[in-house]
Structure formats: C-alpha cells, structure tokens
Amino acid sequence: xxxxxxxxxxxxxxxxxxxxxxxxxLLECLxxxxxxxxxxxxxxxxxxxxxxVLVDGRAVCSCLMLGVEAQxxxxxxxxxxxxxxxxxxxxxxxxxxxxxxxxxxxxxxxxSATALLERNSNPTEAEVRYALAGNLCRCTGYxxxxxxxxxxxxxxxxxVKTSRAA
Amino acid sequence: xxxxxxxxxxxxADALKIMKAHxxxxxxxxxxxxxxxxMRAGVRQPDFIVDIKRIKEMRELKFNARxxxxxxxxxxxxxxxxxxxxxxxxxxxxEAAHLIGSLQIQNxxxxxxxxxxxxxxxxxxxxxxxxxxxxxxxxxxxxxxxPVEEFVVSPGRTILKPGELLVQLMIPAPAPHSSDxxxxxxxxxxxxxxxxxxxxxxxxxxxxxxAARIGLGAVAATPLFADKASESLIGKKLxxxxxxxAARLASEQASPIDDMxxxxxxxxxxxxxxxxxxLTIATERARKH
Numbered sequence: 001x002x003x004x005x006x007x008x009x010x011x012x013x014x015x016x017x018x019x020x021x022x023x024x025x026l027l028e029c030l031x032x033x034x035x036x037x038x039x040x041x042x043x044x045x046x047x048x049x050x051x052x053v054l055v056d057g058r059a060v061c062s063c064l065m066l067g068v069e070a071q072x073x074x075x076x077x078x079x080x081x082x083x084x085x086x087x088x089x090x091x092x093x094x095x096x097x098x099x100x101x102x103x104x105x106x107x108x109x110x111x112s113a114t115a116l117l118e119r120n121s122n123p124t125e126a127e128v129r130y131a132l133a134g135n136l137c138r139c140t141g142y143x144x145x146x147x148x149x150x151x152x153x154x155x156x157x158x159x160v161k162t163s164r165a166a
Numbered sequence: 167x168x169x170x171x172x173x174x175x176x177x178x179a180d181a182l183k184i185m186k187a188h189x190x191x192x193x194x195x196x197x198x199x200x201x202x203x204x205m206r207a208g209v210r211q212p213d214f215i216v217d218i219k220r221i222k223e224m225r226e227l228k229f230n231a232r233x234x235x236x237x238x239x240x241x242x243x244x245x246x247x248x249x250x251x252x253x254x255x256x257x258x259x260x261e262a263a264h265l266i267g268s269l270q271i272q273n274x275x276x277x278x279x280x281x282x283x284x285x286x287x288x289x290x291x292x293x294x295x296x297x298x299x300x301x302x303x304x305x306x307x308x309x310x311x312x313p314v315e316e317f318v319v320s321p322g323r324t325i326l327k328p329g330e331l332l333v334q335l336m337i338p339a340p341a342p343h344s345s346d347x348x349x350x351x352x353x354x355x356x357x358x359x360x361x362x363x364x365x366x367x368x369x370x371x372x373x374x375x376x377a378a379r380i381g382l383g384a385v386a387a388t389p390l391f392a393d394k395a396s397e398s399l400i401g402k403k404l405x406x407x408x409x410x411x412a413a414r415l416a417s418e419q420a421s422p423i424d425d426m427x428x429x430x431x432x433x434x435x436x437x438x439x440x441x442x443x444x445l446t447i448a449t450e451r452a453r454k455h
Contacts, residue, residue, distance in 0.1 A: 045203050049270055
C-alpha cells in the first residue's frame, strides 16, 4: 500500500483535510473518506456522468480524477447545493417537474446543470441538452430534466433566491 | 486500481528528474480521462504518476500573429475550445477540442494528452496535422521538435521515449486568407468515438489554393497526413473536379478496420465525403480572412 497523502481542498465552502492513497479517485474520497455519498458511482469510465462534481466551477467526472489531484481545489458536490433547508432552484424544479425516476443519475445532472446555469443563465433547449450530454439516465427521463433546467434558469433570472452566489 | 506513487512537481526540471528516475515505470498524468480508465482496466500499471498540471510552460496558451501558437500540453480542451483567439485563428482545432467526450471530459482532457494517448481516433490530432503542428518534446538531456503526424507510431504508442515529456505544441501563424475545419462522423451527436475524422486547412491566393493539408483520423492504425490528397489541390480552384480528386486520394490513403461503428468499406467512403466537406468549409472560412 502506497503512503497516504494529506490533501487540503475547499469542499462545499468548507476547507477540509483528508488522507488518501494516490490510487483513490476523488469519487472514492468523497464517498468513502468524507462520507459525501451524494455523488454516485456509475460506469467508472467517464461515460455516465453520475459522479459529476464541480471542480473550480467546471463539471468533471470525479471517477476520472485522483483524490490527490484535489489539492488546493474548490469542489462542490450535490450536498452543497441547498442552502440549509432551502433547496437550490434546480433541486426545487427537479421536484416540481418530477425530473427523476430511480434518482441515481440525479446528483450528476444537478451538478452539470449548475455548471451550465452559472455560466449561462439563459440557455436554449439545445444548449441545455448539450451541457447534459455527458450525463446518462437509464430511465431515459431526459425531457423532464431539460424542462426543469430551463424552468430553474427562468426562476434564477427572475431573482428567486439561490443558495449560492455564482 | 493498483497502488502507485504520485508527485506533482511545479517545474519542468523536477518533472524530468522524476521521469528519469523511474524510466518506463513512470507515466505523466494530465486530465487522466484516458489514463485512469486504462489503469482500472489493467492496460497500464505505472509505479509512478507524475502530475504535470502545475508546470508553467505546459499551461501556456500564447498566440502571436507572427510566430503562431504555443499551446502547453496540459491546457484543457475547453480552454482551447472557448478561447476567442483560437476560434478566430484555428476554428478547426477548436471544433475538434469541443467534440471530445462530454463537457466533463473536455474540462479535464487536454489537446496534448489527446495526442500522447496515441489513439488512432483522437479528434484533435487530425486537426493538428492539418495545421502543421509540431510537438516540442523535452527529455533528460535532449530536446526535439517533431511533426504531429510522426508522433503516434501504433495504437496507444507514441515516439515519446521513457523520461520524455511533450511540453508544448507549436502551430505556425495562419497565413493570410487561410483557415481550417474539422469534421467527424459518429453514430450519435455527442459522446462517441470517431468513425472517421477529417481536419483540413486551406490557404488561398485569390480563388486558387496556395496550400492545403488534410489530416485523417480513425481510418488507419495512426492518425494520417493525407499528403497526396493535400498536394493534389495546390494551384487549383476548389471546384468539383479538385474536390473529387482530393476525396478519392484521401479515401485511397485510408486503411481502416471493420468494427461495430462501421465497416472498412464504409469508413473509406465517409473519408472522401468528409474530406470534401471539410475542405469546402475551410475554404469558405479562408475567403473571409
């Protein structure tokens, strides 16, 4: 077993230190070390997007990043989306539009959509679909997800309080 | 994944020292979007992973109208694709960078890493070939510059020797009235591997083609420079006859395999179709420059 390394990262707004082996992915570190189990393990090849988190504001597959590479990074997971008990507009709209079936893919979709809306608060449907192309839903619930993202974009633009500044 | 050691040096000198000390047991990591998958599958099992993302000269993206582009090997595909200067001067390369995997992948993967992974179907490599890109390779005692079309030697293998690193890609400044384009055919719109990829660059002198280069992906064991098709265009107008000749010569140079994405025969046909289309787009763009 290789020596464990101390990693310091800002996770969901909090500076966190954790120990990991170089071979542990960021996904494993989040789930197994930090007990943030919102990010889901799907394919482990970067195809399904279920493990998507934001690293310095960009959506990435946490299965394709080593935990040690998180050193000094700003990481956001689905656990950091809501503000206390106030849901993020995306979470709220996913509920209203019933944009989830089994729910395994949902955290990844939420994080990809967050990355999109923080860069572009007025996306077209095509832009939403493009931004979510790296997230697979095996229940094929895509339409409701796209509608929820477009609706959430509308409520963010109209100034509904969001949990987090962009 | 197997156990390995990891280091993230902040200078090229330190990275080279580590690479030299571990020889072929060391492997650089940039985005890791290919490497981690290969390591999980047991295809590669390096003892030492050298994270090169903190090295300054590898992070550079510098365009100069006279000397051209210096693209650091770790600059992410999204940073290439979204860069306004890149879109203006090398639109084909930005198209290729924007086609790799998903946004999640483009946010991590780099053009340099795409090249070093050595896939015959790499999207950015044919676009780089069209642009006459050269790779600056630095080793423990030496430094060399290699045309991109010579970089990949067989699927997954490159000319990099143990201890060597691709530091930058150098692309000449676009000549007046020139531009490029990249097209790829895949069974679905996003997230797939190229059946055929074609990069083309064209320089015009009035209506006549002064220079042209065509790069082909996914139709041979390595990305190819379609030299005969490229040369056939010089001094011609881009009319139906010139396009048909270039398409035929590009198809003749393709030697693809059959797989679930397409038969060899189909790939050869699509090579001609995409060559035609990429040349047409590059020429239309060149007229505006």
